[in-house]
Amino acid sequence: MPAQPGQITIPERLAGTVRAEQGEAAPALLAELPGRFAEHLGRWGLVLERIAEPGxxxxLIGYVHREDDLAPAVLKATPAGSDQEHAALRQWAGRGAVLLLDADPAAGILLLERLHGDIPLRSLAEAKAMLEAAGLLQRLWVEPGASHPFTPLADRVAERAELLRARRDLAPEAAPLIDEALETAGALLAGATEQHLLHGDFHHGKVLAADRSPWLAVSPRPLVGERAYDLARLVRDRLDTLAGSPGPRGATRRRITQLADAVDLDPDRVRGWALFRGADAGLAALAAGDRATAELCLEFTGWL
Structure with a gap:
């Protein structure tokens, strides 16, 4: 018997994110999500094994299998819609990323190949993980096509820059750093010439072990733009480890150089995007009330 909406619970991690990001719309989005999820279990002939916790x-992530052949899969439901994720996964067609099995984009529902969700890339030692990540990114950076549906990098940066300005007063002591980040992003966009499909949120937690390939990327927030932007989020990975290293400023610069060299990119452009994205992450954490993360991100930004 297919799972009923009342049997599908929303993990608190997801509920907290929706409340923080959607404000007054959050209760309605959370209330209708189990029904939408259950509907697609029935529509696609799926049996729910369990909801991923903490997920x-x-x-909302559910481990499922098909009723007819017992093939394992994952059903993913996004409260505010899946945006362009399905289009990116379809274009990659399993090359470097999780395979898309079916999709209802209007409902924010994706049916995906099942990976090993409990084995992320960060389970490897840092040096090995960075090497694997760099190689995987190069498989994802493809031509987007003439009529692609993906958001231009300039639009995403404009959106984040507006938020940075609006949140600037949350960290008055970091105002010079915020100003530098905004100025740097503007200069980078002015000099950008590349048009690649980007993952948009690539880090060790978005890469999982798989059966048909050692590692595959999941949960893209696709963009079209220059590759250095994608690499910049990876620079900030394992930030607590970086902060605890002897001479974190030098360690950060070495990480940038090593990653940029691995994919043949200009380290100055990687550093610039890491500066902008670090400042953005710091003020976003402050706005969400996570002061510890905010202070670490802004400290990292200062190293750059």
Whole structure:
């Protein structure tokens, strides 16, 4: 018998994210999500095994199998819609990323190949994980096509820059750093010439072990733009480890150089995007009330 909406619970991690991001709309979005999830179990002939706990921060994840052949899969439901994720996964067609099996984009529902959700790339030692990550990114950076549906990098940066300005007063002591980040992003966009499909949120937690390939990327927030932007989020990975290293400023610069060299990119452009994205992450954490993360991100930004 298919699972009923009342049997599907929303993990608290997801509920917290929806409340923080959607404000007054959150209760309605959370209330209708189990019904939408259950509807697609029946529509696609799926049996729910369990809901992933603590699960993702932005999606309801269910481990499922098909009724007819017992093939394992994952059903993913996004409260505010899946945006362009399905289009990116379809374009990659399993090359470097999780395979899309079916999709209802209007409902924010994706049916995905099942990976090993409990084995992320960060389970490897840092040096090995960074090497694997760099190689995987190069498989994802493809031409987007003439009529692609993906958000231009300039639009995403404009959106984040507006938020940075609006949140600037949350950290008055970091105002010079915020100003530098905004100025740097503007200069980078002015000099950008590349048009690649980007993952948009690539880090060790968004890469999982798989059966048909050692590692595959999941949960993209796709963009079209220059590759250095994608690499910049990876620079900030394992930030607590970086902060605890002897001479974190030098360690950060070495990480940038090593990653940029691995994919043949200009380390100055990687550093610039890491500066902008670090400042953005710091003020976003402050706005969400997470002061510890905010202070670490802003400290990292200062190293750059």
């Amino acid at each position: 993702g921060r932005s999606s």
